[in-house]
Amino acid sequence: MAEPAHGGESGAEAIGMPQLDFTTFPSQIFWLLVALTALYFILTRLALPRIVGAIEERHDAIEDDLDRAAEFRRRAEQAEAAYDKALAEAKARAQEIANQTRAEAKADLDKAIAKADAEIAARTAESEKRIGEIRDGAMASVEAVAAETARAIVDSFIPGETTDADARAAVSARLNG
Template structure:
């Protein structure tokens, strides 16, 4: 069997086709695919086509599809691995952030406590200094008050002495003794200041 057909066979096929088109019946009925005489040839070419398609698919198409599927699978796996890595990094960053935040809070608390203690020291020192200044001023004031009292007592004694001498001179002129008046005034002023 060759690929070329003889002129007689070609004329026969043309005649069959023309008879079918014109409705004539030249010894052939129906489609050539249903002609039992051409079944072996049809089966042979069917098998050749199946083998060629099988070889084409198994050697070219399916490996390419498999390669594409494998590439997609690898890309998906890589993306999942990267996503897991990013998730792990994010969790580590969150833990580091929480640790840094806790440490910062503790440091702020420590600084606050130290600052409060330092301020309290300064306040205590200022209070102690103010207390010392107040005590010094109070002592100074008490000394000054005692001095003023002494001056006032002396002034009272002098005034009392003058008044007593004037009264004694007014009551008994020339009889009053200055030393007796001084003694009387001294006894009265000492009993007044003692109270």
């Protein structure tokens, strides 16, 4: 038989798609199994171990990072605790210094007050002494004036009868007694 020219169909081509030809199924299934087996061995022997290795490395790196982060957190907590302790000690020391300074200032103030009190007491004693002297001088002057006044009064009523000594004795007896 002669073959048809371009565009004509032969007898084998008229059957349809070769993949759907049941006569080629055993061959297709064989090659499918060979391809799947090869793909399985390529994946399990080459690709998957590399992927698993990469995943494990990544997991280990993440674990290491988490461990370092935990270590840094622990160090930060220790540093914070040390800072808090140092701050508490500094506050206590500052309070101690403030109390000591207050005590020294109070001692200085008490010393100054005691000195001022002693000075005031000395001045008061001196002033009282001067006031006493002035009072004694005033009393002597009052007695002298009173004696002269009494003598002048008595001389105005009875001239020549009174002496200075009598007038002083009479005024002194009256003032003291």
